[in-house]
Amino acid sequence: MMTTAKTVSTGQQLRELANARRGVLVPGAFNALSAKVIEDLGFEAIYITGAGVTNMHLGLPDMGFMGLAEIAEQTARIRDAVEVPLLVDADTGFGNAVNVRHTVRTLERAGADCIQLEDQVMPKRCGHFTGKAVISADEMVGKIKAAVDARHSEDFLIMARTDARATDGFDAAIERAQMYAEAGADILFVEALESAHEVRCMPEFLQAPLLMNMVIGGKTPIATTDELRQQGYGLVLYANAALQSAVAGMQKALTVLRDEHHLKEDPDLVVPFKERQRLVGKDFIDQLEQRYKS
Template sequence: MQDTRLYDMVKSGRFITAPGIQDMITAVIARKVGFDAVYGSGYWLTASGLGLPDAGIASVTQMVDRMEKLVESAQTPVIADADTGFGGLLNVHHTVKAYEKAGVSAIQIEDQEFPKKCGHTPFKRVIPVEDMVEKIKVACDARSDERFLIIARTDVMQSGGYNAVEDRMGAFAEAGADILFPEALTNTDDMRRICKAVDKPMVANMADGGLTPIRPASELEELGFKMAIFPAMTSLVAAAAVEKALISLKQTGTSLEGPEMFNFKEFCELIGFDKVWEFERKWAKD
């Protein structure tokens, strides 16, 4: 059954803040904290699962598997990065079907050439707007439930400038996209302009280390956005903590001198050991 909670939040106009999730440990911690939705980042799920860059190398099958596990672990609506739809129109059709079956609540498709590149890195090339419009129409037609949301992203800012972004967002809205994603805007003036220019919910990409200035949710809402994803924060924080802990271990020879750790007993409960132990108490033989 489709998880419609994200659809309901979007329709209500409620602002949504979604942290990026790179692995299932982060997913269960986000569940504990209580976010209304999470973002399945293609960059970071590929990095954590395969040790590869976000350059169109991961296959649709690999990403669907990761998204399905994320849905199970997070137990909250998942906004899922699907790159370009992993190819042409037929690929988009099958990608939408697979992601919807995996249980995600929204699928994000971008207008880059395939294979794609991370939106905040160089050498991106976009497809003609007419081709992306066709992808959006195919995506809308492929879903079995209209509450499964289609997010259309454009990466045209670096090659075409703001006017090209506005033109594409308008075309994508007319094609049927539920949410629009203007990637890699570089200043708050353009962020405000795009939200006023097109009457569709807009998502802001708060990618730490990227091209767009990081703004708090309250300011993004004031600018006109309805959703903010923070795709890199948890991954970069985790990488910094791991590096610090490993340096300490190498220097001191013990884990007792490193940074503060998450409580092991609590983590066992988060990951589901309490249910394992309950089962064993019920069925274990003396």
């Protein structure tokens, strides 16, 4: 009798990645093409960045301008474009605990495997901006419980982020993270640690899988992924490395175009035409056209 191999869902894959504590690199995507580039380069998971969606689609800073509709739309598009697990930045959950319930259902339906909820006062700010404020720990616990209750699948993960390091200090942030784990969070994210010592010692205090956010130019000292793996972090996030490099590339190529009035097919400035078509699956679309040709 033939047996069928059990399919492992992307949510299960993500849980296994986080639990392995091997510092899995997770780049951030801001649209479907950036997600396809990330997957094409062999990364095992993708983070759909609220800051990136806000910057690239609204042209605004990460200060609470993105809504649920924008992030759900990008999640659905990215889910259709790639097959790896997706962690989705859901900011504060877009309201209170009841709103969080709606957010979870919307993003789970859109194809997320994990949502990130943070304990900032709404409207939130980028975790590496000044002027942040946090809600009470008890209110955040209620949001996490609502998120856990709202999910249809246990393979849909809840990542709880605290921004309390900036407002109340390191010890308070650790205390909150522990409360969030007890409330049912699957992954913990303490944002904007301010010293290499804090980064090194945090895994000693928390048992749940941890994500460390490496923000280029941010408040947290950049550590190598090998260092973070040795310290016990499950996931290492570079939420906006793709965005920052894309902006740098655009500025570089367009400066040449402005100053020299033309651009050649220089791989240091522009991706070749054929490579662009490969990334967006032109050959596959051509095959579909032939298959369904009357």
